[in-house]
Amino acid sequence: MDLKIRDVRKEYGSFPALNGVSLDIRSGELVALLGPSGSGKTTLLRAIAGLEIPDSGRILFGDEDALAKPVQERNVGFVFQHYALFRHMKVFDNIAFGLRVRGRARRPAEADIRRKVLELLELVQLQGLENRYPAQLSGGQRQRVALARALAIEPQVLLLDEPFGALDAQVRKELRRWLREIHNETGHTTVFVTHDQEEALELADRVAILHKGDLQQVGTPDAIYDQPATPFVYAFIGDSSSLPIEVRGGQAALDGKALPLGRVDAPDGPARLHVRPQDVTFVAPGEGVALGRVATLRRLGAFRRADVDVGVRRSRIEVRLPPEAVFAEGEEVGLAFERFAVFPAEGAPGAARAA
């Protein structure tokens, strides 16, 4: 089931939760909606489900207008962060609920419901627990039941709202891998919300990054990490530091001195140069792009981390060094950038994609 989201807007009072978001999700795809809290990712997911009504825009399931249908008729499987299992029903009745509430014409016979529920329990590896109450299960088990319950109605789309957010780290990792396996097995079009970039990059076919109600970038985990489209994505995904620079005629300058970066593709005016710690190397002073002074040097397991002050404003650049690198705090070094990006400074005209 293809999912088309077109210019969806939603405001709470005067606070814009979604600022005209458009997104295409292909049938059978596993897509992550990633962003910090308040980015609108959960609002978008709930709008797809029908638990939230957008102020404007369109949501299509295939060619069908989903917004014309109430949540009951959209046939979506929704998994909640805090499970939302029916606390007074046994596991079996929780999973069977979606089948039992169907109208007489579409309701399977009780024997078929039983077979289906036991099948799903096997899929989520909870055989034999059908007579437990939710309170008698661990967090990980509850979330598996919630998934089985959502899958029971054979949903067109599976939607998960921070499905692992309430679990501890070990269980979370395990369930993550397991969800990917289930997805490969069942092939449901799946959208999940997370604020954990590691989770999004590991699990999803494509990641959609939201910030303050705007869709910043949609792409494969590789594209998101290697070619961030906006300064926000650059800063949000992975580690990075930035330098305030000035661009004039495609030439970047720091403190009035031209930087040997070659031609940068950014409009004239103040800009920021973004670079990841592993893309910076130390060279002899006077060589490389910029001159800096090592401010701190720390050993962090497999590598060394150096914070280097650059320019008169002493902007901090984080550098990842091999452990055998020998430098001292206070030493002057040259910095070479293997990969970087230049974006117009926030608030500057022409805040489009650059570098």
Place this chain on the structure above:
Amino acid sequence: MPADPRQTLPAHPVAAGASPTTEPIAVRLALITVALAFLALFLVLPLIAVFAEAFRNGVDAYFASFDDPDTWSAVWLTLGVAAIAVPLNVVFGLAASWAVAKHEFRGKSLLVTLIDLPFSVSPVVSGMCYVLLFGAQGYFGHYLQSVGVQIIFAVPGLVLATIFVTFPFVARELIPLMQEQGVSEEEAALSLGAGGWRTFWSVTLPNVRWALLYGVLLCNARAMGEFGAVSVVSGHLRGQTNTVPLQVEILYNDYNFVAAFAVASLLAGLGLVTLVVKSALEWRYADQLASGRRH
């Protein structure tokens, strides 16, 4: 702190094993004695007095008190009024708490304040309000008289006054619990294809069933025991508009002490049963009642 065994430590002011929040034993005993004496004087003694007075002339005299047909009609009237008022307040209370706890709307805090109003208004005043509205000299009195409906000094007035004073019990018990439970189970039910009605019956209502029973219990105890409001609207017509608490007053004013206390013992018994069932509910289903607030 570096510990040097040769250094003499200052004498420890607190006994070993004592917790910093525990008072010395003398203070504890004094406080417990005061509390128990207070309980005995103001709660246990009056309760014993009710039964002692009722049985003052023996068991036969106690049961003879119930030969009075007026007493029986008071008992039936009280049961009847409660049988109307309590179910209505269950419906009102469920509807109100569902609206308040599960939805956002304008004027919500006003509604919550209004629900609590009967607790803050003297029952006598609420009774007076009904007289003012529906009494012979009241705003609607003339109209009601012309269509032949009597509310004040009749059973409908008793029911209205009882509904008013017992209105908050169910809602107050359900609102905090429903708020705590949130709406995600309802959302899950909707996303699984259940309609609103089905969601209410199979998700919302079962989740609050014990709290509902708890509220009904308190509501019923108050409905049967209410004096002030029903006293104003009843008119004290013997055998017609006297509920049990009013009958107790009448018998007492007639210097018929044994009968008065015998009938009062019914109310005391109702109170005791309510207390036991309430405690049992709190003990067994503490996690399914509204947390943090107990009556």
